[in-house]
Amino acid sequence: MNRKIIRTIQRAGQAIFYLLFAALLLTFIVKFGGPNILRQYISYGIGTCKNTPILCMQPQKNIYTPQISPEYRQTLIPHEFPRMSIAVPKGFMLVQELIKKQYYKRKYTHKKAVIYLLIQEPGAFIRLYPDVLKQGVKDNAEFIRRLMYARLDQVNTITDAFFLIMKSIITPDIGCQSAAKMIEFKMEKHFGFINYLLTGQDNYFDCNVLDQDGNFYKVYIKDIGAVLDLNNVFAVISTLKPVN
Numbered sequence: 001m002n003r004k005i006i007r008t009i010q011r012a013g014q015a016i017f018y019l020l021f022a023a024l025l026l027t028f029i030v031k032f033g034g035p036n037i038l039r040q041y042i043s044y045g046i047g048t049c050k051n052t053p054i055l056c057m058q059p060q061k062n063i064y065t066p067q068i069s070p071e072y073r074q075t076l077i078p079h080e081f082p083r084m085s086i087a088v089p090k091g092f093m094l095v096q097e098l099i100k101k102q103y104y105k106r107k108y109t110h111k112k113a114v115i116y117l118l119i120q121e122p123g124a125f126i127r128l129y130p131d132v133l134k135q136g137v138k139d140n141a142e143f144i145r146r147l148m149y150a151r152l153d154q155v156n157t158i159t160d161a162f163f164l165i166m167k168s169i170i171t172p173d174i175g176c177q178s179a180a181k182m183i184e185f186k187m188e189k190h191f192g193f194i195n196y197l198l199t200g201q202d203n204y205f206d207c208n209v210l211d212q213d214g215n216f217y218k219v220y221i222k223d224i225g226a227v228l229d230l231n232n233v234f235a236v237i238s239t240l241k242p243v244n
Contacts, residue, residue: 066234087239122214
């Protein structure tokens with residue numbers, strides 16, 4: 001057998017072993033150590049509320065209902081990508097990402113304003129972790145809601161741990177997390193959550209958007225020069241559409 005194939009099989013086997021070992025370890029911790037030990041285990045692995053504030057952040061209590069300016073929206077430039085379309089302001093570089101590229105783990109080196117785009121079809125997150133069906137999580141919307149409301153001090157089960165870990169993974173660079181804000185919003189055709197930071201120099205917007213058909217969109221905006229405000233961003237995400 002080809003040596004490259006053998007090495008690939010060996011690496012795959014090792015990866016599966018480590019995943020199974022991690023799952024068994026978490027199960028052991030929950031069963032015999034309790035929630036406090038599980039939280040400590042997570043803290044050692046991905047951080048604490050002090051060094052990773054997003055782990056203890058939740059959306060503000062009030063749901064934000066934006067008022068979008070038709071005049072501003074008319075200034076946006078439409079763009080169509082595989083599976084989705086959006087209209088954005090002049091001066092932004094657009095990049096559509098695939099989830100397998102793990103764009104949220106990248107170190108953003110662009111010195112110009114950039115918008116990263118991602119779309120996931122209805123039910124995509126449920127297939128990622130089918131066990132959440134037992135917890136009443138049946139669609140992308142509920143999955144993202146559970147993820148955004150996850151807090152380190154509220155982790156009591158393996159499912160809680162999963163959502164918190166996912167929250168840390170899919171949250172991109174939003175500048176100083178301790179100064180960032182997290183809101184829940186609802187518009188006519190879109191709803192979801194935005195994590196954002198307005199600095200006056202560079203702004204960051206991590207938009208987790210869902211539509212009425214169950215599609216999930218990630219729109220991450222690195223606004224070099226701070227030319228956008230929150231209302232501008234709502235105008236942009238209001239133009240999101242799936243493309244067949």
